[in-house]
Amino acid sequence: MSNPKVLVVDDEKPLREFVQRNLDARGFGVLTASNGLEALSIVQKHNIDLVILDIMMPELDGLETTRRIRQMSTVPIIILTALGEEADKVRAFDLGADDYLTKPFGTGELLGRVKAVLRRARWADNEVVDEKIVCGEIEADLARREVTVRGRPVELTPTEFNLLVYLMRHAGKVLTHRVILQNVWGPEYGNEAEYLRVYMGRLRQRVEADPLNPTYIKTERGVGYLFEA
Numbered sequence: 001m002s003n004p005k006v007l008v009v010d011d012e013k014p015l016r017e018f019v020q021r022n023l024d025a026r027g028f029g030v031l032t033a034s035n036g037l038e039a040l041s042i043v044q045k046h047n048i049d050l051v052i053l054d055i056m057m058p059e060l061d062g063l064e065t066t067r068r069i070r071q072m073s074t075v076p077i078i079i080l081t082a083l084g085e086e087a088d089k090v091r092a093f094d095l096g097a098d099d100y101l102t103k104p105f106g107t108g109e110l111l112g113r114v115k116a117v118l119r120r121a122r123w124a125d126n127e128v129v130d131e132k133i134v135c136g137e138i139e140a141d142l143a144r145r146e147v148t149v150r151g152r153p154v155e156l157t158p159t160e161f162n163l164l165v166y167l168m169r170h171a172g173k174v175l176t177h178r179v180i181l182q183n184v185w186g187p188e189y190g191n192e193a194e195y196l197r198v199y200m201g202r203l204r205q206r207v208e209a210d211p212l213n214p215t216y217i218k219t220e221r222g223v224g225y226l227f228e229a
Helices: 013-024 036-045 062-072 086-094 107-121 158-169 177-185 193-207
Strands: 005-009 029-033 050-054 077-081 099-102 132-135 138-141 146-149 152-154 174-176 217-220 224-227
Touching (some): 005 036, 013 029, 036 062, 050 062, 050 107, 062 086, 077 086, 077 107, 086 099, 086 193, 099 107, 158 177, 158 224, 177 224
Parallel strands (some): 050 077
Antiparallel strands (some): 146 152
């Protein structure tokens, strides 16, 4: 992905300029917005590869903006905020965010997360283009990045798709939290167990006939997860 286009949304002008300056210097194309309404308009009009989005903003806060973006796009979203409680992270992920960066942050941390999220978004580029994986009633088409469950299409974000494919590839094996995070999110991750709790819950809602009594995605308490073929 050459010159990815990133939308930076924050009502604090100094922070917007800081992020824009650092991304510009590394070859990213950067658009900016000062509130959620502006962000929604830009996402509708432009082909955006990544959204970096603050939570506390006027007009429309970042969580509601995330929810509305998810209604029209699977573009990756990094939430950028001073709120650091786990409950805030879980809420953001529930609404469709892909990652979460707490203020204050350093340039290295920002760039690492941006690269990791973009890497996950194009994860299937290196896959065999005509490969399909089938486990029970779930079929993943790697070329089209499409999933069908019981013959019906299921819309997934790039991270959800990557996670499901990784689980299906390793069906029948217990995978630890760290192994899943480092193979799906990237080597920069490993301790973000709350990411997996939310994402596994979202996948169950999409692929399980009864999400509360899953047939495929099983929790191995204190260890990780098992995908039953």
